[in-house]
Amino acid sequence: MYCVGMQGEFSKISEGEPVVVLFKALAHPIRASIVRKLTDCPTDVTEFTELLGISQPLVSHHLRILRDAHLVEITREGRNSSYRLIDEHVAHIFLDALKHTQEHENDCKH
Numbered sequence: 001m002y003c004v005g006m007q008g009e010f011s012k013i014s015e016g017e018p019v020v021v022l023f024k025a026l027a028h029p030i031r032a033s034i035v036r037k038l039t040d041c042p043t044d045v046t047e048f049t050e051l052l053g054i055s056q057p058l059v060s061h062h063l064r065i066l067r068d069a070h071l072v073e074i075t076r077e078g079r080n081s082s083y084r085l086i087d088e089h090v091a092h093i094f095l096d097a098l099k100h101t102q103e104h105e106n107d108c109k110h
Contacts, residue, residue, distance in 0.1 A: 021069055022069055022071065022093070024069075025065055025066055025068075025069035025071055026071070026093075026094065026097075028062065028065075030052060030054065030058070030059075030062045031062045031065060031066055032094070033051075033052055034048060034052075034059075034062060034063065034066060034072075034083075035066065035071065035072070035085070035090065035094045036094065036098070037051060038072060038083060038084060038085045038091075039085065039091045039094060039095055041084075042075065042082040042083060042084040043082060043083055043084075044080065044081060044082045044083070045059050045060060045063070045081070045083075048063075048083075063083055070086055071085065071086055071090050072084065072085055072086060072090075073085075073086050
């Protein structure tokens with residue numbers, strides 16, 4: 001017996017590829033920290049360097065990966081630039097995963 005998916009048909013492997021790209025972009029502690037901060041408010045590169053204690057080029061590198069994965073976007077106002085999450089879905093995905101890991105951190109005995 002086969003289970004019917006949410007859309008009423010079997011999911012092909014290729015349908016999951018964009019999800020893999022999303023999770024790969026989040027699969028680094030620096031990028032996860034950047035996304036966590038952006039769930040609170042837009043932030044500029046200088047603030048990230050201070051908060052994370054890493055160089056500006058390294059922050060920019062990780063922001064580029066997040067932008068390429070369509071998770072964050074840059075907004076420019078005059079000479080100032082800040083980054084924000086591209087939409088609320090990104091915040092929900094990250095915060096749900098964070099909550100899940102916190103709930104099960106002490107429960108898992110495997």
